[in-house]
Every structure is written in structure tokens, then in C-alpha cells.
Amino acid sequence: MKTVVKADGRVEPFDRGKLVRSLVRAGASRSLAESVAARVEAEVPDGASTEEILSAALRILERVDPALAALYDLKRAIMRLGPTGFPFERYFAKILEAVGYRTRLNLVVRGRCVDQEVDVTAERRGVRFMVECKHHDERGARTDLKVAMYTYARFLDVRGEYDRPWLATNTALTPAALRYSRCVGMRVTSWLYPPGRWSLASLIERTGLLPVTTLRSLRDPSPLVREGLVTLLDLVEQGGRLADLLGERDSEVVVGEARSVLARLRRSRRRA
Template structure:
């Protein structure tokens, strides 16, 4: 069995499923992801670094999906958002686009204290409070602390509801971060039934799979969006490609204060990101 070396120096067995999943997240059609994996495996050797595996996936995926170049920049684009309010608004849009009912953040009263949460989300009959964690460096791992805090909030709010201090309760905690999760963070979240959405976790619902829908990509993915434009668009409530394209350039210009010619230019580039 061949092993790969992760960025932190640890070894793990090569996993064909992860290669196929990455290719699929790059936009490679399902019929061809096995072809990408086969190409990678022809050049695989024991002790290869994960960055070299990713480089090969990127190279071979371009045969089947010319738009791969833009997709590989999504993580960097999310890292370019500011934690507040950009990333909070982006997470709400991401969850809404993934089938959740989403409300703005609020203060939840617990038995022993009050807790300000970033959003409330509902899906399949479950109500979550949402905490977001943003790292500018998208290679940084998200650790245990957020999970420990989330568990304490759930317990306190549920006890507050039982004691009559709060007429609104939640079922579970959800943490959304733009980076990968440490092994300890994954283990803790699974043990305490905390929904922890990271870049590639969990397998069924993660940020990488969500942004396979290009309209859910952040506006910072569009070439030409500088810091000034980003701030104005965010202040106008526009944080995704889909939100930018969902209204006419005249309306976006009026909301954001950006000249309509610049909005048309950005919209033209945004359309090219779509498959």
C-alpha cells in the first residue's frame, strides 16, 4: 500500500476516493473522475506529498474541465473575505443555497448567561445555532476550541429554555469554517453530535462540494474585485457570484455605489466562471 505525506508531515494511506472527490469538486463530470484517478495512480509512489498529488489532479482534470483553474482558486478567494461581516454573510448565503432556512444571528439566553450567535439555520426539522470561523490562511487547521464552546452553548441554551428564561431553543450546534479540521476537532464534533462543516468535511456536505455550484462562490473569485469593491458589495448584501448576477447591473450599482460600467465588467467576468 502506498502512502502520502500531508502538509503537517504525517503519513496516511493513499485514498482513491479522495482523488475522485477532489476531481469532482473541480467540476470534472462523474464519468471522467475515475480517469483522473487512474492518471494520478500511474505516477504515484510511496511517500509522495499531498501537494504533488493535488498538482497532478489539477493537471489531469483540465483535460475534462477547462474551468478548473478558477475552481482551484476558490479557497484562496474565501480566505480574502474579512471575518466580519463578509464571511458571516457568505456562510448564510452558502447554507441558504444548500437548502437551509437561514435567519440572522441573535442573542440566545441560557440558564447561566447570554450567547450571541452568528445565524440560525433549519433543515430536516432540526434547528441549529451557527458559529462561523474564518482564517485568512486557508492552509491553517481549525482545532478543538470552537467545538468545546459550541457544546457549552447548546447545554446552557437548552437549560435556559427548560427554566423559562428563553422561549426559543435549538437542537444542535453548527460550526462552519473555511479550512480543514484537525483530527481532534473531527473526533470531538462527532462524539458530541456537533455539525462541523469545513473545507472538505463532512464528506456529504462540505464547503468544497457546496461551491461546486459556481453561483455560490464568493465575489472575491471574480478577477477585478478589489478591496474597495468588495466592501461596497458586501455592504449591499452581495457576497456570492449568484447574488451579483441575480440583479441587473443598474440595481447593483445603485445599491453598492459602484459605477454601473464597473458592475457590467464584473458581471461579464462572473458569467465566465459558470460551467
């Protein structure tokens, strides 16, 4: 049986079922997922990295169903929102808006001790959250205890203005960071936590707010991101501005791909 080398160096047996499940989660039919996974297992060398396996699956998917390939690559698309943290803050705020929060970005809030920069202010049903966004653009990076601790300390400093702290990240938390956050009553959103409807992955699936970095036709997302265009919906809704930013021709290609990915997402949701 083939083995896989994980991002943290651990070696595990190749798990075809896991690959199938991840493809189905992205919207593939069972039979397509099975056939892609079988081809990947046959193609990749023994001891391949999870990254290589993902890339092999993507190469195959792209020929069969390019829009599905975009959906499948979601985790890396979020990483490509870097290198600065701001696009992720903006993106996460849009997701919060879509699920009913009122948000404000990048406030400087006078704390008891010092002025604090608050990434996102989110309010729902009278509860005010101070949201700290931690974006990582490397595989294997995790949000650690120090981040959880300074976020909580910042909350303590601005306590008069907020009711609860909230740490949002596109990767995982270390076990200590997660334990600490829960212990001090800090809400956490990470890629797969909390399990169920409120993880980042689930929020994206539910809201359909895919990041612009999902698109394969978009080489450099930074001019769009600078203008606040961070989701595919933004691109479809603001096609006119896009032409100014990317040129007539590129913007047509990009909007075309955005429509096609969104249509693919709707199809796979109807089926689910």
C-alpha cells in the first residue's frame, strides 16, 4: 500500500476514502470522486506529500470539470489571499455579514491601557464581538497559544467596548491555543473548527462566498483585493469596475470563470 507524508512530517498509509470524501464535499458526484481518487492513487509515487496528492487530483479534475477544481482547491485559495492579513479580514467580514452580523473593519479602539487595532467589529443581537483575524499563507502553519493570549489580552484592554473576543483563522489552532481560548470564553473560528456549521469551511460552503483567489484565470488578485473585491459575487456584481482594473479582455475571462464556478456550486448544492 502506498504511503503519504503529511505537512508535519508524519507518514501515513494512503487513504483513498479520505480523498473521495474531500472531493464529494467539494461537489463531485460519488462516481467521479471514486474514479479521480483511483487515478490519483495509481499516479502518485510512494511517499508523496499531501500537497502532491492534492495537485494530482486537481490536474485530473481540471480537465473533467474546471469549476469543480476551483471549489476543491478552496483551502489553498484562502491562503492565496495573503501575503498581508487585510484581504482575509475583509473576506471574513463579508462572510459574517452574510450570516447576519453587522461589521466594521480596522477600528482603532481606545483601550484602558493603549489604543488597540481591532481587525473586525461584529455585532449581532446586541452582542458585540472583537474579532482578531489571523491569516497564514503557508501550509502546516497553525495559530498558536501566543496569538490566542494576545488576542485575549487585547480584549481585556478594550472590554468596555466589546462583550466577547473572537479569534478567526484560516488554518488550525494548536491544541493549547484551542484549550486556552475555550477556557477564557473566546469564540474560535478556524478552518474546520467548531465542527458543524460554524467552521470557516462550512461558513464558506453555506454562504457561497468563494474568494477571488479561487479563480484559475486570475493571475494576480491584489488589484481586486485592494478595491475590496474579495469574493466571486463581488466580481459578478461589479463587472464594470473590473474592466478598469484588469482590462476589458481579462475581466471578461475572469467574470466568465466566476459565473461558471458559482453555477457549479449551486448545482452541487441542489444535489446535496
